[in-house]
Amino acid sequence: MSDDQRRQDLADFLRTRRMRISPEQVGVIRGGRRRTPGLRREEVAQLANVGVSWYTLLEQGRDIHPSSAVLHNIADALQLTPAERQHLFLLADQQPLIDTHPSHEQISPALRRVIDALNPIPAYIIGRRWNYLAWNTTAEHIFLRSPSVPPYEYNAVWRIFADPMSHYIHNPKWEQVAQKVLAEFRADSARYADEEWFKRLIADLQRVSPEFRAWWPRHDVRGRDDAQKDMEHPLVGRLMFEHTTLQVPTAPELKVMIYTPLPETDTLAKLQQLMDIKITVNATP
Missing domain, CATH: 3.30.450.180 (Beta-Lactamase)
Structure with missing residues (x-):
């Protein structure tokens, strides 16, 4: 995958994850009429503790490089599953942080x-x-x-x-x-x-x-x-x-x-x- 394609896939992934979450799921008070389903970009940015303009550029597929900590904040804000979180890190060209206190390893x-x-x-x-x-x-x-x-x-x-x-x-x-x-x-x-x-x-x-x-x-x-x-x-x-x-x-x-x-x-x-x-x-x- 080229860098351009990877960034575009990252942008599309973030947008689709954002649109599937209702304001009520994350404790945001729904105010006024919404033109699109899900959360607004500024709401995700606030939940993830990042700038609105910066997050907008990320969703537009621009050439920016979020840190692992920021990606974890975004994943938390979007309530990603473990598989989705892993996918987010791969699209962002980052290795996910390893849990240093893993649960007991189980063999099914x-x-x-x-x-x-x-x-x-x-x-x-x-x-x-x-x-x-x-x-x-x-x-x-x-x-x-x-x-x-x-x-x-x-x-x-x-x-x-x-x-x-x-x-x-x-x-x-x-x-x-x-x-x-x-x-x-x-x-x-x-x-x-x-x-x-x-x-x-x-x-x-x-x-x-x-x-x-x-x-x-x-x-x-x-x-x-x-x-x-x-x-x-x-x-x-x-x-x-x-x-x-x-x-x-x-x-x-x-x-x-x-x-x-x-x-x-x-x-x-x-x-x-x-x-x-x-x-x-x-x-x-």
Whole structure:
């Protein structure tokens, strides 16, 4: 989208949101005859604590650049939904402010059923803090085999650097895997670098892992992409996967990690073998 088109779409979006709100919805006393439905521009400007002329230019698609704080005021004045607020920020070429006190991350029953249905294909979900939030049986056998590793028992980054089992699983490519995970985590970290949980996690990782202590100051960042991943399992040996990361539209900070067995390998048969071992163990009196 060109800048001109983006500004025009922003103008149209603001105008349509303004026209759908009645004065009574925002506590404005309706006075005199109104030629158009909804709020007037000056009423939105007053509610958002911005100048009338400035807001008029914004609705006209002029080349002005509202700050994040001003956009939040406008979104509040127009009573935008979370999806509409996100759309407003994107049209204004701004990143929305991240809520530093998010509600407890919830995995819906439907999403849990999805990852359970993928057995024997390993799948798990991590949240904004890179904590494991849900996983299926196969993923538990591969990624969460070892006992809890306090104080961050279910943090994916902590497990990579502080859990000795991770060196075995990713041998002989542990350093490559760990550096990739760290660069992805660093890319996410700009959103919550000032949060106390993040500062504690980084300090503890630097304390327990010489590799983390050496690599963290490099500021390496990278996005997520599909990739082949090989792992070593103590019971069934070498496993080869195609790794895919999916996002949940209703909760975009959740990441669904799926490890599909690489075609023309015996990985799927080995995963089924692991599931059979689990069933046998559970059935033993």
